[in-house]
Amino acid sequence: MNTSTKGRVPTGYAEETFLSEATFRAAHRSIEINPSSNPKKRKREGKGDPGSVFGASAYKGPWAKFEQEKPDAASDEEYGEDEEVEVVYEEDEIEEQPEAPASKLGTAYGDALGEKETSEFVGSQQYDYQGRTYMHVPTDLDINLRGDREGIKNFIPKKLLHNFKYHTKSITQLRFFPDSGHLLLSASADNKIALWDVYHDRELLRTFSGHTKSVNDIDFNPSGTQFLSASYDRYMKLWDTETGKCLNKFTSGKTPHVVRFNPSMPNEFLAGMSDKKILQYDVRSGDLVQEYDHHLGPVNTITFCDEDRRFITTSDDKSLRAWEYGIPVPIKFIAEPYMYSMVRSATHPSGKYAAFQSSDNQIVVYAASDRFRQNRKKSFRGHNVSGYAPDVAISPDGQFVASGDSGGYVCFWDWKTCKMWHKIQASDAPLLAVQWHPRETSKVITGDLNGAIKYWD
Template sequence: MPTDTKGHVPAGYADEIVISESSFRALHRGVQSRPDIPSKKRKREDKGDPSILHGPKAYKGPWAKWEEEKPDSSSEEEVEVEYEEDELEDIAREPPPELATGYEDIGYGKETTEFHGSEEHDYQGRTYMYKPRDLGIKLEGDNSDLKCYVPKKLIHTWKSHQKPVTQMRFFPDSGHLLLSASADNKIKLFDVYHQRELLRSYSGHTKSVNDIDFNNDGTEFLSASFDRQMKLWDTETGACKSRFTTGKTPHVIRFNPDPANEHLFIAGMADKKIVQFDTRSGEMVQEYDHHLGPVNTLTFCDENKRFISTSDDKSLRAWEWDIPVPIKFIAEPHMYPMVRSAPHPRKNFVAFQSSDNQIVVYASTERFRQNRKKVFRGHNCAGYGVDVAFSPDGEIVASGDTGGYVVFWDWKTCKMWHKIQASDVPVVSVAWHPRETSKVVTGDLNGVIKYWD
C-alpha cells in the first residue's frame, strides 16, 4: 500500500485497506459477541404471603422449591392423552397438593358434652352446682381455723381418663367438685362427696388439654390446648361459650381473681408472649412481650394487682396488671426453668417447681426476692411439669414425683414429712382440697386420679 514520507495513506486508498488473514482472525475473536445462550440459572418459586399458612399462596420463604424445568415444546412431539369419563372423575376428586410448610390444619373441633351421673337434678330440682349441706363439713365461709395434716390412706380412685392427667382444679371455695384435664383431649367433672361419680365430660379440643381454670364462682372455666385454642365453658350445661386463639399454643391460662376484672384472663403462650383477653368481647386487649422463651407459669399476687410469670428462658418477671412492662426481672446463673407455681394461701410467697429437682420460694411483694431459707428437696421432677400445692393452712407443701410418689414437707422447717407411693408412673398433678384437713388428689401419666386422706 503506497504511503507518503510521513506514513499516511493517501485519500484515494482509504476504502481499500487490506488486513492480513492472521490479523483478521485475531480481530474477529475479540470483537465477535457471544451468541444468545439461554440462561441455565434456576429460579425459585414465589415465597408466598407470610399471613397465609395453607394453600397455593401460603408462605414458604427460604424453603421455596426450585421451579421445574419445562421441556422445549419444539423438540418434543405433543402427545394427546385420552381419558375415559371415570378417570376424569377420579382426577377431579383428587385434593390439590399441599404447597405450604406442612403444618396440620387443626381446626376448632366440635364441642360436645355428656352427663354421666345417676341423676341430673335432685328432688328439689337442683344440679350438682349446689353446694351440699348434709356433710357435716363447712363448705362456705372462713376457714382460717383449719389445721391440716398429711394424708396416709387411699379412699377413692377415678379411672376415667385414657391418657395422662395434665391438670386438676377443685371447685372454688367449696371444693365439692373436681375438674380434670387430660392428654386424651377431654375435660371431666367428678363428684367429690356422696357417690364420687363422674358427672360430666367436655369434648371439643382436638389435642391434649394443657391447663384449666375456674372463674371466681365456678360457673365457668377456661381450657387451653395444644390445638392452639382457648375455650370458655359453662360448668353446669357443658356449653362452649367462646373460643380464643392467637395461632400459637397456650401453655398456662388464668382468670383474673379480682371481682372487678373477672371477665379478663391472661394466657402464657409458646411464642414467648403473655396475652390478655376479654371474655365479653372476645378480643385481645393487652400483650406482655418480654420473655425469651415459652411461658410456663402465671401467678397473681398483691391483692391481684400484679402477677408473676416464669419461662423456659430461666427467668422470673413481675408485672403490674394491664401494664406491658415488667416491674421486676430476675435471671441468675444458678436458676433453672420453673414449670409450676402455687401461691401461699396466707403469706406473701409463691412456691415454684424448679427443673433441678427442688421447690424454690419467692416473695410476692415489692422486691420479689428469693427466700433462700425456703428450699424443698428430696424429690425428682426433672423433665416433667410436676405440680406443687399448699395445704389450706399453708403449713404443708405437697408435690408429685417422677418415681410415682406424692411428697410432703413442713413449711417452717423445710423437712420432708412423708412420702406416699401413689403410682408406678410419674405423678404430675397434685391438688389439696380447700376445705378438708388432709384430703389430696393426685393424677399420674396413666390417667388415674387418686383421692387420699
C-alpha cells in the same frame, strides 16, 4: 502466596480466571436486553388436584416438573393456548406461589376449626328433688362447705380413699371447685376434660370434648360457673360448668402453656404462650386487651399476687419477671446464673410468698411483694423432677407443701422447717398433678402419667 495451595478449593483444583467486572457487567446486560438469543421453551406438567396427595392426579402446585424438551424450531402454536409455557435461560424463573388450596382433603392433619365442642352429662341424676344441678353446694354432709374457712388445720393424708377412672392418658391438671371443693375438674392428654362429684357417689358427672390435642391447663373463674381450657391444638376455650356449652374460643396461632383468670376481674384472663408472650383477653368480647412481651422463652407459670394488682411469670429462659396488671413493662426482672427454669407455681395462703417447682429437683420460694426476692432459707428438696413438670400445692392453712415426683411419689414438707414429713407411693408412673382440698383437713387429690386420679385422706 504458597504455590502448593494456590488454586485449591474444597471440591478440588481450580484454575484462576481473570475477568474484569466491566466485562462481566456488559455480558450480563446484553442477555437482559436481548433475552431471545437462546431461549429454551419448556412447559410444566399440570398442577394436579388439590384434594389428592398420591397418584397421577396428585397436587404438585409450583413444584410440577417440566415436560420433555421440545425442539427449538417448534412454534408456540404447537402448545395449546391454555398450556403454561415457561421460557428458561441459565436459571428457571421463579414461579409465583399460588394461593393455598381451600380444601385440606389431601393432608392428614385435622382442621382445628372443624372440631365441634360437645359435652355430655353421664351422671346418675342431673337434678335433685328441688330441681337443682350439681352446681348446688351440698348441705347434707358432716362438713360445712360454705362460710368462713378460719380455724382449719391440715394434716398429712395416710390412706387411699377413692380411684376416679375415666381418662386413658396422662393427667395434666386437676382443679377443685373454688371455695367449696364439692366438684373436681380434670384435664388429660387424651384431649378430654372431666367433671367429678367429690362427695356422695364420687361419680363422673360430665365430659367436655372439643380439643383435638392434649389439654395442658384448666382454670375455674372465681365463682366456678365457667372454666378455661388450654390445649396443644393452639386453642383456649371458655366453657360453662353447668351446661357444658363452649361459650368462646381464643387463639393467637401459638400454643398456650398456662391460663389464669384474674381473681379480682373475672371477665379477664392471662395466657402464657409458647412464643414467649403473655396475652390478656376479655372473655365477654373475645378481644386481646394487652400483650406482655419480654420473656426470651416459652412462658410456664402465671401467679397473681399483691391482691391481684400484680402477677409473677416464669419461663424456659430461666428467669422470673413481675408485672403490674395491665402494664406491659416488667417491674422486676430476676435472672441469676444458678437459676433453672421454673415449671409450676403455687401461692402461699398468707399472700406473702409464691412457691415454684424448679427443674433442678427443688421447690424455691420468692416473696410476692415489692422486692420479689428469693427466700434462700426456704428450699424443699428430696423429690425428683427429671424432665417432668409435677405440680406444687400448699395446704389451705399454709403449713404443708405437697409435690408430685417422677418416681410416682407424692411428697409433703413442713413449710416452716422445710423438712420432708412424708412420702406416699401414689403410683408406678410419674405423678404430675397434686391439689389440696380447700375445705377438708387432710384430703389430697393426685393424677399420674397413666391417667389415674386418686383421692387421699
